[in-house]
Amino acid sequence: MDRRGTKNDEQEEERTSAPNNLAGVSRKRGRPSNHAYPAHWRDAAIGIIRAHYPDFGPTLAAEKLAERHDIHLARETVRQWMITAGLWKDRHARLKAVHQPRYRRDCLGELIQIDGSEHWWFEGRGPRCTLLVYIDDATSRLMHLQFVESESTFDYFAATRAYLERYGKPVAFYSDKHGVFRVNKKDAIGGDGMTQFGRALHALNIDIICANSSQAKGRVERANGTLQDRLVKEMRLSGIDTIAAGNAFLPAFMEQYNTRFARAPFEDRDVHRPLAGHDDLDDAFAWKEERTVSVNLTLQYDQVLFILEPTGIARSLARKRVTVIDYPDGRLAIRYHGVDLPYRTFDKRPQVNQAAIIENKRLGPILAYIAEQQKKLDMSRSTKAPRRRGQKNHIFKVG
Numbered sequence: 001m002d003r004r005g006t007k008n009d010e011q012e013e014e015r016t017s018a019p020n021n022l023a024g025v026s027r028k029r030g031r032p033s034n035h036a037y038p039a040h041w042r043d044a045a046i047g048i049i050r051a052h053y054p055d056f057g058p059t060l061a062a063e064k065l066a067e068r069h070d071i072h073l074a075r076e077t078v079r080q081w082m083i084t085a086g087l088w089k090d091r092h093a094r095l096k097a098v099h100q101p102r103y104r105r106d107c108l109g110e111l112i113q114i115d116g117s118e119h120w121w122f123e124g125r126g127p128r129c130t131l132l133v134y135i136d137d138a139t140s141r142l143m144h145l146q147f148v149e150s151e152s153t154f155d156y157f158a159a160t161r162a163y164l165e166r167y168g169k170p171v172a173f174y175s176d177k178h179g180v181f182r183v184n185k186k187d188a189i190g191g192d193g194m195t196q197f198g199r200a201l202h203a204l205n206i207d208i209i210c211a212n213s214s215q216a217k218g219r220v221e222r223a224n225g226t227l228q229d230r231l232v233k234e235m236r237l238s239g240i241d242t243i244a245a246g247n248a249f250l251p252a253f254m255e256q257y258n259t260r261f262a263r264a265p266f267e268d269r270d271v272h273r274p275l276a277g278h279d280d281l282d283d284a285f286a287w288k289e290e291r292t293v294s295v296n297l298t299l300q301y302d303q304v305l306f307i308l309e310p311t312g313i314a315r316s317l318a319r320k321r322v323t324v325i326d327y328p329d330g331r332l333a334i335r336y337h338g339v340d341l342p343y344r345t346f347d348k349r350p351q352v353n354q355a356a357i358i359e360n361k362r363l364g365p366i367l368a369y370i371a372e373q374q375k376k377l378d379m380s381r382s383t384k385a386p387r388r389r390g391q392k393n394h395i396f397k398v399g
Helices: 003-017 039-052 058-069 075-084 153-167 196-203 214-238 243-261 360-380
Strands: 112-119 129-136 142-148 172-175 207-210 287-292 298-301 304-308 321-326 332-336 343-347
Touching (some): 039 075, 112 214, 129 153, 129 214, 153 196, 196 287, 214 243, 287 298, 298 321
Parallel strands (some): 172 207
Antiparallel strands (some): 129 142, 287 321, 304 343, 321 332
16 A cells, blocks of 8 residues: 555544534644744834834834834834734724713703803904804803903903893803913912902802713804804804904894794793892902012012002011902902002003104114014913903003
């Protein structure tokens, strides 16, 4: 008998005598492939990627390994190695988080979503600015719109005051984590962890809730998208190109918008509360900071030295804390236990002599000097002071 035939018969007998579930299975199963790259190659490539390209995707990382390190690997090989090393996630691991919708609130005034939308609202006809949007969560009704230069505390003061005077006090406002609404500095020290806007709402017994994501305040986000389409086109047709003209146009636009998009609440009940007699909006919507009075009865605020008049109350305030109240219209008061203290000011910054008589031939250099000094003075103001764009005047009260 042919020996080759005998060997083939023996191999066939070995295969047929194996268990059925192992029939035809290679004995190399579970072992490294003969074509696999050596482990030291993989370690070297991952080391280079970790050192130089940790935020690169597999395709770009493979290209850079070939271009700059003469290591030629297939993109899929690099991808698998990066996944194993924790430098890349596969498609399923990179799926976005699911943000499930929540039910609307039941009543008008229960939750008012607020946001600022910076946009070219007047397209090329006017300046880029911000639209402050107040929308009711229960009805998707636009409650208040106002164009401002930017999202400053004083602008929110003015817009919220207008809202309260028209509708009353809602249960809560719902905002993002903008610095107007939330103290975002992890290393912030001192104070009570409350922003000036939060303090104002607290004084009026109104809560403010900060959303953890933009999806959480989806109604106002969707409204912003609609407004950036419809409002922009409506103002284009009306030839509106300034903030003042835009604000005059908004009431009529809001009425049309709400007729089209607002819906009825689950409960036909308005939970806005009327302003109480003790609700002082002037006092609530003012910037307030505490200062320590020196032994010479002086204190500093926004790089201005305030000198208290030596009254009976003021004489007892050395080394004690007083409150500086900066109103939106530029007025300023210094208060101690509800009593406003008379004072005078001494601005330590250099001033240009506005009464000086200048010859015409020197007017150009003098104007250049004044402009330079004004630029320096504007930049010298404290960054901790309120953003002045929302204030109408920069007038300090003199006692």
